[in-house]
Amino acid sequence: MNTPTIQSLIQLRRYLHQYPEISGEESKTAQKIHELFQELDVDKFYTGLGKTGLAYVFEGSEPGPTSLFRCELDGLPIQENNPDISHSSKISGTSHVCGHDGHMAIITGLGTLLSEQKPSKGRVVLLFQPAEETGEGAEAVIADPRFTEIHPDYAFALHNLPGYEMHQIVLKEGAFAAASVGISIHLKGWNSHSAHPEAGKSPAKAMSALVLGLEKLPESIEEFSLVTVIHAKLGEIAFGTTPGEAVVMATLRGFTNEVRDLLVERARGLAEALAAQHSLGLEITLTESFAATHNDPEATAIGRKAADDLTMNTFEAKQPFRWSEDFGLFSTHTKTLLFGLGSGLQQPQLHEPSFDFPDEIIETGVSMFKKIIDLIHE
Structure with missing residues (x-):
């Protein structure tokens, strides 16, 4: 030119x-x-x-x-x-x-x-x-x-x-280039006074297990896959109140659309199991999906x-x-x-x-x- x-x-x-x-x-x-x-x-x-x-x-x-x-x-x-x-x-x-x-x-x-x-x-x-x-x-x-x-x-x-x-x-x-998708997992319990945590339903334990569990998901998949937890939030900054909600966000990646979708399926299964185990409500949303x-x-x-x-x-x-x-x-x-x-x-x-x-x-x-x-x- x-x-x-x-x-x-x-x-x-x-x-x-x-x-x-x-x-x-x-x-x-x-x-x-x-x-x-x-x-x-x-x-x-x-x-x-x-x-x-x-x-x-x-x-x-x-x-x-x-x-x-x-x-x-x-x-x-x-x-x-x-x-x-x-x-x-x-x-x-x-x-x-x-x-x-x-x-x-x-x-x-x-x-x-x-x-x-x-x-x-x-x-x-x-x-x-x-x-x-x-x-x-x-x-x-x-x-x-x-x-x-x-x-x-x-x-x-x-x-x-x-x-x-x-x-x-x-x-x-x-x-x-990889397929990927963002997943947001909301765990819903209810608050109580921090002096009486037994009166509430804190998602803290479920959230901790969810973060660790998500990052271990690729270990069960032979092909390349990757889970990156990018954000987690538990309750609010209020020392007199137990947390009532939590959110964990992660990016799921694979070199094929099928592996990405398999990660979504297993992440959803993990979240459902933890929510049921801890008697929590659950909402899952997907965003920014790339083929x-x-x-x-x-x-x-x-x-x-x-x-x-x-x-x-x-x-x-x-x-x-x-x-x-x-x-x-x-x-x-x-x-x-x-x-x-x-x-x-x-x-x-x-x-x-x-x-x-x-x-x-x-x-x-x-x-x-x-x-x-x-x-x-x-």
Whole structure:
């Protein structure tokens, strides 16, 4: 890409970094992106897709497959702490410390190239997806009736990966990122005076056993699984009163949707048994559910060839990543490839308050996606 185009993408990335919006509230971000795409030669577009999402369609002159390239609109409810940059977040308590600002810049750059040179055959769809961080955006986009008009034969996405050499392409066929879900378990007894605890029904013992029991659940599952207790609360701060309620929250992970669901089943069984043992009421809720991301062999082969043709430095991952990506839901609907783009060995980890997407890898991401398009649509 020419220098003026790269500089404009860097400026866009830094602008988006200053004005992040949390999941489901990305209206201003979407408006900014749409203003840019209105200047491009787009054949069809969709706004408000899955609430705030955007999709831009570039048509080829001959029939052919449809490929989709996705990025994310949302930021995180994390206070940025990075005094070394001039483009830090202007929105208190919200930041782009996952790199979605950079991913949007990459897809915008791809749109600029497609505007100048349409695919020879088929269609290319550029999707700006909302609410990735909460695991709700992909489902909302796919459930939107208009998505049937652009249902792709292939879907591609990338995620920057700290801890890998800058510009390195990280590939893995099959399971790439974990399935996960958040579980909240509420135990309900009743209060009494702390001088007469026998008159109440404290969930303290059940809560303690629940925390320990949840973290031991993976021991009974042969495949990789992980339970991380992220929050626990017992009663209120009142020294004259025994606790009447407790809540335990945990994240359940597995490399397949089946393992994630098995963890949910066993966590539910553990909670029900403890509630019954201690004569407590019970309420269980699930939230932020992410499907496993599964890279299709054909789509992976296309990505691998693209990297080879560009003489990229590639790394073949041996194990799936433990984190989850909302892109995983597309894996259940079409042939997908999610690959990693190294963002530096010394780069702070994703979601750390000092993370800032490196502008140097914007062009690398655009080049990879453009080469994939050439392989599919030329």
